[in-house]
Amino acid sequence: MQQPAPQIPVNQSIILAPFQPEDKAALIRYLNDPVLYANTLKVPSPYTAIDADEWLVRVEAEKDAPGGIANWSIRHHEHGLIGGIGCFLKTGLEGHLDEIGYWLAEPFRGKGIMTEVVQRYTQWLFEHRPHLVRIEAGVFAHNPASERVLEKAGFQREGYLRKIHLKNGVYLDGVMMACIRC
Numbered sequence: 001m002q003q004p005a006p007q008i009p010v011n012q013s014i015i016l017a018p019f020q021p022e023d024k025a026a027l028i029r030y031l032n033d034p035v036l037y038a039n040t041l042k043v044p045s046p047y048t049a050i051d052a053d054e055w056l057v058r059v060e061a062e063k064d065a066p067g068g069i070a071n072w073s074i075r076h077h078e079h080g081l082i083g084g085i086g087c088f089l090k091t092g093l094e095g096h097l098d099e100i101g102y103w104l105a106e107p108f109r110g111k112g113i114m115t116e117v118v119q120r121y122t123q124w125l126f127e128h129r130p131h132l133v134r135i136e137a138g139v140f141a142h143n144p145a146s147e148r149v150l151e152k153a154g155f156q157r158e159g160y161l162r163k164i165h166l167k168n169g170v171y172l173d174g175v176m177m178a179c180i181r182c
């Protein structure tokens, strides 16, 4: 019998669930966003149909991988895909820690959504990965909204990392935020 797709409920309107092939159009629409590009490290610009196809192949393969799903879509009950959140599923000597990353589509920002998603996802990671004691998130220093989201979700600022990233030939400062298992 086919198992139901896994999901992580966040609130009455939002769940985290696996990405689906039907998400392609929304990925292309939402990830072609200069603000999102400026605040993330790995999202290409422009974000093309090929980028979306490659992403969907990668997340499909994750569903049966030993570590399970590392990348979850954020889905709204009316609007469908509105963002993404994920971790690296680190193992071995790094199995006690992991790093999260996330994005939210422009029309849905500033409503407290990502704070709730990060809170719930962090809680879920600690519940489902008993060895995990530390979850961290690196934020560009020019992204105070993301730092604030993490702070509201229980992360603490641990350090200011000068010229930690090199993006498009420019060195960028970063902020290290982390949450330790209570």
Ligand SMILES: CC(C)(COP(=O)(O)OP(=O)(O)OC[C@H]1O[C@@H](n2cnc3c(N)ncnc32)[C@H](O)[C@@H]1OP(=O)(O)O)[C@@H](O)C(=O)NCCC(=O)NCCS
Pocket (backbone or CB within 6 Å): 035, 036, 039, 040, 101, 102, 103, 104, 105, 108, 109, 110, 111, 112, 113, 114, 115, 116, 138, 139, 140, 143, 144, 145, 146, 148, 149
């Ligand atoms: C950053 C991002 C995830 C925030 O999601 P969101 O759902 O809009 O965040 P929330 O509404 O939960 O909270 C945002 C908080 O940041 C604050 N904020 C927004 N702009 C800010 C600014 N320029 N300076 C300081 N705080 C700011 C808001 O006031 C709010 O805090 P408050 O509730 O104390 O008032 C979203 O804007 C996004 O996806 N941006 C593009 C991609 C990105 O930055 N990803 C994260 C990479 S680390």
